[in-house]
Amino acid sequence: MDVKSMDRRYFLKITGIAGILAARQAPAFAQGSTLHWVRWVDFIPESDLELKRQMPEAEKALGAKIQFETINANDLQPRITAAVQSGSGADIFNFQYNWPHLYQNAVIDVSEVASALSKAEGGFYEVWAPSCQVNGKWLSVPHSIVGNAVAYRKSWLKEAGASHYPKTWDEARKLFAGLKKKGKPYGQTLGHTFGDAPTFTYPMTWAFGAAETDKSGKKVVLQSKGAVEAVKFMQGFWKECCDEGGLAWDDTNNNRAFHAGEISATLNGASIYIVAKRQKDKIKDEKGEPLFQDIDHAPLPAGPAGGYLLFLNQSHAVMRYSKNPKLAKDFLTWLHKPENYGKWFASQEGYSVGSTHKWENDPMWGKLDEPLKMFRTAARNTRLFGYAGPSTAKATEAFTKYIITDMYAKGVQGMSAEDAVKWAEGELKKVYEA
């Protein structure tokens, strides 16, 4: 058929417009099927690179354009709030801890994806249901858990007479008091930062037998002998053992201080070790040897009431305003396919563990250095803030206001332990009992 003989029907057919008119809908690409995904800036930069590398593959598989963006973790909540209130923004946000409770009316039900993932991988860790399920619905898809442990300098502890990392806080106090006198203090932040501060201060509170609320989550029970003892202990530990600059640290300061040989130990994810190993030519100890060889990990010591941990669990939520909810869910399914997730998981080298037990058996663990292997089962034992009650939106409010962290910060700055606890109790009551 030549141009002259081309009729209207033929023209529509070859340009595909007939189909569009018939469907009364633009094809997927023309609908603007772009998916915007926002995650934190990973402490393991190679993992962000891996995700960027995977995006063209995801685009090909899903037939959509995917915009992957990373932002500072402390900016995630402001960004989510702005997006929800304006009704526009990223389709998928990286949630932390129990945020699905806080944003429950701003996200969609992703039970379909989460349940399928759980079923395929033999079940999630216990921490996930109270974190991401609201009224029996999964409001975000569990992704991974950043375990934490105390990274310490083996040789310095040995010099101070410790054959192993202290099992109790009392032992730790004795050990690090000696190290601080030698200019090798313990490093800990008590600043307003999302990770290293609360993952230290909440377990410290639990280790002394104190809790924010009772089991109902409606009655504040912080005012207790345990809480006062915890703050008193921290006052002494801070003065005798810690780098007192920690009051102004964010989540990166302890990494830098450790790599610079300024501190002997600090609570952190595995990133201190992993980065030190990957940059072994740059990050060296005082003898000029690669620093990573002198690093090991241990769990936080136990207090009179035992030893507890608070890990950073990360999930992904699809926002209610998203114009592509199905695509977003399909993308999360694609992301968790073992062949895709596995590559990201391997790049983490133990910094994050999976959301299900399955990843404990990944061959990657066999290839890792000994100091990283303790993270393999880390996710089995983690509590959530809000304890002993459920981890609700109110628990997140108390967490975001840094009430527990500030209780210790006030204590180490001179406020009596009793007054610091009283202050925190008062603030918690305004949150939980209002």
Added chain:
Amino acid sequence: MKKPIAGGTNGAVVVALPHPGTRRARGLTRFLESERLLASLLLAPTVVLLGTFIAYPFVSGVWLSLSDTSVGNVGHFVGLKNFAKAWDDSIFQQAFRNTFFYTFWATIFKLALGMWLALLLNRSFRGKRLVRASMLLPFIIPTVLSTFAWRWMFDPTFSVLNWLLFRTGFIVNKIPFLSDGVYGMWCAIVVNTWRGMPFFAITLLAGLQTINPDLHEAASLDGANGWQRFWHVTWPLLKPVTLVVVVFSIIQTFSDFQLIYVLTGGGPANATHLLATYAYQVGVATGLLGEGAAISLFMLPVLFVVVWVQLRYLRRLEGA
């Protein structure tokens, strides 16, 4: 006999018929000649802009403060509950006190140092223009960038200032610039002063240059010394400009956000929280939009009083 009409041709009457577009042109002319209509037309863009970017957010903020709106949830009217809750909140009380302290001292320092700098720059010396231009640098650099630089200088572990003071033998132990509440607040005041002083200096310099040198000459001839010339000649003439610049500075400093957010995040233990940073933490980070709006609206009456006093004083000066 009929006289030919001026403009006529051969005695014939020529009537000027209206041009087809003339009626419309006359209507437009009448419209433009009407001061009321023209004024409305010219003001319309400004009204739309002010309405969209100032009035609407303000009214919206007031509504939020009277509601229990939280992120993703529709709010219900709760009256003054959010204000009462904030007033009873010890972190709010601390932020409120901090805001006054920070604004007071930062404004005093900016005024004193800005005046001093303006008086120096008002003199003639080689490279005067270059110095004047470079003086504006702290004001030109985006606040976030310059505050990051200060934050690194005050870093608890790697502070170059501590290193310098230690090396020169001035200190034995590190100064806890940002890790102590009191030091942290003074560090914030120093950074605010560093950043805001050029604004004072350049504005006061402009004011100084409007003062007739003959007045100083006359005062000198009468035996007035430098201080007397400043106090009796310069200061009275500079007062209106000073007042305006002080009020602008108070408004900006009282509602400061970026500097504290980057430098300390409100810590340690809320020691440097200002109303703006605390409102942000409660409203945006925690998602309690109603409570956050109420906290930020506490700034309104204070700033309203400041502006009212300024306008009243300026009117009195004009009348004098």
